Amino acid sequence: MKPGTGTGSHGGPGTSRGAAGRWGVDFGRSVLVLRLGPAVSVRAGVRTAATTAVLLLAAAAVGVVALGSGEFTATPAEVLRALTGEGPRAVRLVVVEWRLPRVLLALLAGAAMGLSGAIFQALTRNPLGSPDVLGFSTGAYTGVLVCVVFVGRGYPQTAAAALIGGxxxxxxxxxxxxxxGVQGFRLIIVGIAVSALLSSVNQWFIIKVDLQTAVSATIWGKGTLNGLGWPQVTPAAVAIGALCVAVLALGRKLQVLELGDDAAAAVGVAVDRTRLAYLALGVALIAAATAVAGPISFVALAAPQLAHRLARTAGTALAPSAAMGALLLMVSDHxxxxxxxxTQLPVGVVTVSIGGLYFVWLLARQARR
Structure with missing residues (x-):
């Protein structure tokens, strides 16, 4: 990993001569380059990387506090010792076996939501473009309800049903x-209408099932991490990790799409095919999160915007958005x-309460524009 600093006048683009004697474009900001192989490298601005690291550390710190909180309390030092396999057996049992799966699932689902929200906001070029506003979360929930009613509940089944529904x-x-052509604002309006329709379908399903299933589906439909354990962690980690790798494999094409279809096509990007690939990955990410915790609202909406303001990137910031999503869901669940x-509330109740205020502010801000 090596940093490169810009020297263009007034922070604008210029040229600089590298150690190998080649001329390259200088974007006027420090850049970190991580070389994964002879032909593969990842570039990130220093501020972007620092923002991502700080957000991840903050999420980890909240996780340590959550692991030590409850009827059985433990200090942060005791929690860290338990995580390394040391300390009293009772502390290890509570921290590692009972509470750690919930913390890990909150971090994983939050990161998936933040990353999915960043993808859709970039595709629509609108801060209102998130999977919960576009109706994809509601569609994933519809798929899960169909699965619960006709097949049964288990992570492989619900994950597949959520993906199909989304x-x-x-x-x-x-x-x-x-x-x-697909316009971002039209996509949002149509998504809101489809989401309202699917919400009615979901309510119809809940009315038709037996009382016990209806109560369980209603609580889970608010978004909750209650009752989850280690059996859900491994498949969720594998699915979300694989999807993150797939997003990384597409490179920086999402930032190019933000410049507009004509500009992206001019530099050789297959616009329709690339947009569909990102669309599928974004839906798969929110489906994986929905299969774990239900349709949690507003994390995917708020995380990319907050990360963008902290990292001060010109376009979409994928890594900071994922880290911010993990932090938001971790704080909300705690x-x-x-x-x-x-009494333990569904985490979706907290995200709706906070995110609703943010959504109203965002609508007012967009209306002034």
Whole structure:
């Protein structure tokens, strides 16, 4: 990993001569280059990398506090010792076996939501473009409800059903928006309409099932991490990790798409194919998170915007958005467990309460523009 600093006048683009004697473009800011092989490298601004690291450390710190909180309390030092396999057996049992899976799932699901929100906000070029506003989260929930009613509940089944429901909803929204090219604002309006329709379908499913299933589906539909354990961690980590690698494999094409279809095509990007690839990955990410914790609202909406303001990037910041999503969901879940103790609220109740205010502010800000 090596930093490169810009020397263009007034922070603008210029040229600089590297150690190998080659001339290159200088974008006026420090850049970190991570070489993964002879032909593969990852570039990130120093501020972007620092923002991502700080957000991840903050999420980890909240996780340590959450691991030590509850009826059985433990100090941060005791939690860290338990995580390394040391300390009293009772502390290790509570911290590692009972509480750690929930913390890991909060971090994984939050990162998936933040990354998915960043993808859709870049594709629509609109801060309102997130999977919960576009209806993809609702569609994933519809798929899960169908699976619960007719097949049964288990992570492989619910994950597949959430993916199918999300992709079907995305295809419907995309086709209904496909008129003289896909426009971001039209995509959002159609997504809101489809989401309202699917919400009615979801309510119909809940009314038709037996009482016990209806209560369970209603609570889970608010978004909750209650009752989750180690059996859900491994498949969620594998699925979300693989999707993150797939997003990384596409390189910086998302930032190019933000410049507009004409500009992206001019530099050799296959616009329609690339957009569909990002659309599928974004839906898959939110489906994986929904299969774990239900349709948690507003994390995917707020995380990319907050990360963008902290990192001060020119376009979408994928890594900071994922880290911010992990932090937001971790903080929200800790608040949901402790704010009204001993009662544990679904984490979606907290994210809706906070995110609703942010959504109103964002709508007002967009209307002024």
């Amino acid at each position: 992709l079907a909803t995305a295809a419907l929204v995309y086709l209904l928006s496909l008129r003289r 608040a949901a467990q402790r704010a009204f103790a001993p």
